[in-house]
Amino acid sequence: MLGFCLAEPGDYVAREGEPVDGLYIILDGQAEVSASANAEEANRPDYVLNKYDYFGYGTNSSDHQVNVVALSKLTCFILPNQYGYLLQPKTIWNAEETPEHSLLEKILHLEPLEVDIFRGFTLPEGPMFRQVFGGQLIGQALAAASKTVDCLKMVHSLHAIFLVAGDNNMPIIYQVHRARDGSSFATRKVEAKQKGLVIFTLIASFQKEEVGFEHQAAIMPDVPPPEQLLNLEEIRERRLTDPRFPTQYRNLAAKKKFTPWPIEMRFCEDSASQHKPSLNYWFRARGKLSDDQALHRCVVAYASDLLYSGVSLNPHREKGLKTYSLSLDHSIWFHKPVKADDWLLYVIESPSAHGGRGFVTGRMFNRQGELIMSLTQEALIRREKTRGPNPRPKL
Numbered sequence: 351m352l353g354f355c356l357a358e359p360g361d362y363v364a365r366e367g368e369p370v371d372g373l374y375i376i377l378d379g380q381a382e383v384s385a386s387a388n389a390e391e392a393n394r395p396d397y398v399l400n401k402y403d404y405f406g407y408g409t410n411s412s413d414h415q416v417n418v419v420a421l422s423k424l425t426c427f428i429l430p431n432q433y434g435y436l437l438q439p440k441t442i443w444n445a446e447e448t449p450e451h452s453l454l455e456k457i458l459h460l461e462p463l464e465v466d467i468f469r470g471f472t473l474p475e476g477p478m479f480r481q482v483f484g485g486q487l488i489g490q491a492l493a494a495a496s497k498t499v500d501c502l503k504m505v506h507s508l509h510a511i512f513l514v515a516g517d518n519n520m521p522i523i524y525q526v527h528r529a530r531d532g533s534s535f536a537t538r539k540v541e542a543k544q545k546g547l548v549i550f551t552l553i554a555s556f557q558k559e560e561v562g563f564e565h566q567a568a569i570m571p572d573v574p575p576p577e578q579l580l581n582l583e584e585i586r587e588r589r590l591t592d593p594r595f596p597t598q599y600r601n602l603a604a605k606k607k608f609t610p611w612p613i614e615m616r617f618c619e620d621s622a623s624q625h626k627p628s629l630n631y632w633f634r635a636r637g638k639l640s641d642d643q644a645l646h647r648c649v650v651a652y653a654s655d656l657l658y659s660g661v662s663l664n665p666h667r668e669k670g671l672k673t674y675s676l677s678l679d680h681s682i683w684f685h686k687p688v689k690a691d692d693w694l695l696y697v698i699e700s701p702s703a704h705g706g707r708g709f710v711t712g713r714m715f716n717r718q719g720e721l722i723m724s725l726t727q728e729a730l731i732r733r734e735k736t737r738g739p740n741p742r743p744k745l
């Protein structure tokens with residue numbers, strides 16, 4: 351528990367050699383630090399601690415190295431040792447390969463190259479498409495922007511444009527431009543480059559927590575809870591073993607290289623509703639994510655592009671149809687804090703498809719029915735041109 355310490359003049363607040371039990375912050379009064387009498391320390395002058403000075407947790411030793419004695423009536427706030435981690439500088443993702451850590455932290459990990467310049471990679475363990483996955487660009491660019499913003503400010507909106515298909519086989523350089531740092535808001539522009547060419551841009555706005563007007567008009571649809579639904583891998587498993595599918599189809603499907611996505615998804619409707627221009631599914635990050643809101647926002651941003659624009663193709667799906675689809679732009683508004691390793695319901699609708707472009711809107715709710723995020727995207731949706739193997743990225 352957090353606590354306070356009240357001391358009278360002459361009281362010892364810390365004694366040399368006794369275990370450090372927390373970080374003490376002086377809220378009122380003065381205290382004197384007196385060094386021990388050993389030879390080396392004896393020459394060190396005593397000094398006085400004033401309001402907002404602190405001592406205790408964070409020194410290199412688990413025992414006090416000095417005495418701290420109240421010079422006047424003293425009030426200290428105590429942050430116990432178990433909360434010391436709050437004072438540690440946090441990376442917004444963890445690249446360490448611990449089995450329980452989410453692959454997403456590795457995917458979103460960036461190497462700092464220079465001030466405001468970072469390098470990201472496309473990992474073979476992650477979902478791989480013919481070009482760099484749009485969600486990866488959004489997540490990594492947001493991670494780069496977040497690293498340059500005061501940690502009290504959180505992203506509340508972002509707008510991204512996909513200019514050129516990225517090459518999975520080369521690193522991506524993220525250059526952050528600090529557009530503005532205000533007292534409540536900060537704005538960042540990020541350019542993602544490969545071979546010197548800008549392939550993607552992001553503009554993101556960050557805000558300090560603020561109390562204000564509140565309402566929520568959006569209502570979470572009534573859908574089964576995730577525990578009652580199958581995930582993508584289970585659906586695939588069923589298809590492989592379901593005798594109603596032709597053996598040839600099952601054999602082909604079994605031969606296809608299959609890498610589970612770092613995002614687990616559970617679909618609320620069965621395949622009969624696949625022709626509706628809408629889709630509801632629960633999703634969450636696989637594995638454990640570090641407790642860092644900036645990271646959780648990067649993770650949902652990443653996940654938000656996985657099964658999204660495809661919904662605008664739903665009414666047009668027919669046997670043998672091969673489509674060519676690419677995200678063109680993507681916007682997100684974060685209304686409330688998000689926990690990406692807990693279930694979120696993604697409610698997607700496509701109000702329009704026209705002129706080779708499909709438009710989708712999305713809302714994400716947490717299990718309590720709170721609207722956490724709103725999203726929009728436009729994507730190129732065409733019939734696939736018949737041609738040779740996958741076209742090479744245009745870099």
Ligand SMILES: CCCCC/C=C\C/C=C\CCCCCCCC(=O)SCCNC(=O)CCNC(=O)[C@H](O)C(C)(C)COP(=O)(O)OP(=O)(O)OC[C@H]1O[C@@H](n2cnc3c(N)ncnc32)[C@H](O)[C@@H]1OP(=O)(O)O
Nearest residue numbers: 483484512513514515516656674676677732733734735741
């Ligand atoms: C309910 C249960 C559901 C279960 C679902 C289960 C599984 C689902 C499985 C998978 C889903 C995966 C979903 C992943 C979604 C991923 C979304 C993305 O990540 S998209 C990546 C991000 N976006 C981009 O990279 C776009 C970057 N921008 C561009 O590439 C360009 O700006 C452009 C949009 C292409 C426009 O460029 P340009 O003006 O030059 O356009 P062109 O029309 O000239 O085309 C250029 C070039 O594109 C190729 N192309 C175009 N049209 C077609 C087509 N119809 N067929 C094939 N290829 C096409 C082609 O190379 C063109 O070059 P060329 O002129 O030589 O023909």
